[in-house]
Amino acid sequence: MSILVINAGSSSIKYSIYNTKTLQLIDHGLIEEIRDHHEGFEVMRTQLQLHNIDITKIDAIGHRVVHGGERFHEPARVDDALIREITALIPLAPLHNPANIEGIQAARAIAPSVPNFAVFDTAFHQTMPPYAYRYPLAHDLYESFHVRRYGFHGTSHHYVSIQASDLLQKPIESLNLITFHIGNGVSACAIQKGRSIDTSMGMTPLEGLMMGTRCGSIDPSIIGYLMHEKGMSIEEVDTLLNKKSGLLAIAGTNDLRSIIEARKSGDANAALAIDMFAYRLRKQLGAYMSVLRGVDAVIFTGGIGEHSPLIHEMVCEGLEHMGICLDRAKNSAFETRIHDEASTVALLVIPTDEERQIALYVQSLLSA
Known part of the structure; x- marks a missing residue:
């Protein structure tokens, strides 16, 4: 069985598919210049079929989501409520979160029985203490408008830290x-x-x-x-x-x-x-x-x-x-x-x- 990883951009879908048990990479690709993400997923479905993979029968789909705000400290299973929460965070990532949401919605439409999980670039940094993530600005700007340091590239920083642990x-x-x-x-x-x-x-x-x-x-x-x-x-x-x-x-x-x-x-x-x-x-x-x-x-x-x-x-x-x-x-x-x-x-x-x-x-x- 397989895990599909999706990185949805505004006009592209980058994907990788792994064996669920061994995490051996089976296939990866980039679909560009798409008119909408549903179209892109149909193209990807055809490409995966070349490896005898039916997207409707895989184990799970993992999505990169750029901004999880303060709400998400770790990956989360996708449901309607989670999509609403990611949508509410669009003002913090107006160029990225909308495309990430479209990718999630396209995945749920094409493979409705497959569980989807959102992985947030910001989540790894949610362990920062307040004195590191707060700006020296009025409390109201933090409390009402969420002005603070969030950090990005969290998935990358986490991955190489684990690899360093293995090397050392x-x-x-x-x-x-x-x-x-x-x-x-x-x-x-x-x-x-x-x-x-x-x-x-x-x-x-x-x-x-x-x-x-x-x-x-x-x-x-x-x-x-x-x-x-x-x-x-x-x-x-x-x-x-x-x-x-x-x-x-x-x-x-x-x-x-x-x-x-x-x-x-x-x-x-x-x-x-x-x-x-x-x-x-x-x-x-x-x-x-x-x-x-x-x-x-x-x-x-x-x-x-x-x-x-x-x-x-x-x-x-x-x-x-x-x-x-x-x-x-x-x-x-x-x-x-x-x-x-x-x-x-x-x-x-x-x-x-x-x-x-x-x-x-x-x-x-x-x-x-």
């Missing part, structure tokens, strides 16, 4: 970890004994570290300044900060490989972009080392985190006094363990697999 052969309850999910979106997480206690993204994915097209944390007064001095609308500012900033704004592209090549050719903007990017990562690393008061491992994951030895080196450079000693040969060879023997902190490069982690959640729920 230590129970996760005994480990303090710092995880860096570095792709076009970038976030860090401080994990204490298996629980997220802080993360760099905030109420939205815009806060925190410099990213591919997002600026990360900046002086909030810049927004008012641009609106007043440049006559920008709030929509224009939002587009600027989310889609026209970060690496793209400084280097002219958000493709790090191209930026690195341009840097080698003497491009000053490319060099500046990489320096800014690595500096903010290194600063976040130092902050979380102080928060955790002792770190067992630093983990790099995500498209850049898994494939850029240069970023590993620039983040870890000069931190030997903090117990972080990079082995440049291991790093250049793309090994999993990139620390040297003198390092008291393990430095690990672990590929993330959010779809597999969703399948693990669903497998556990089915067993329960």
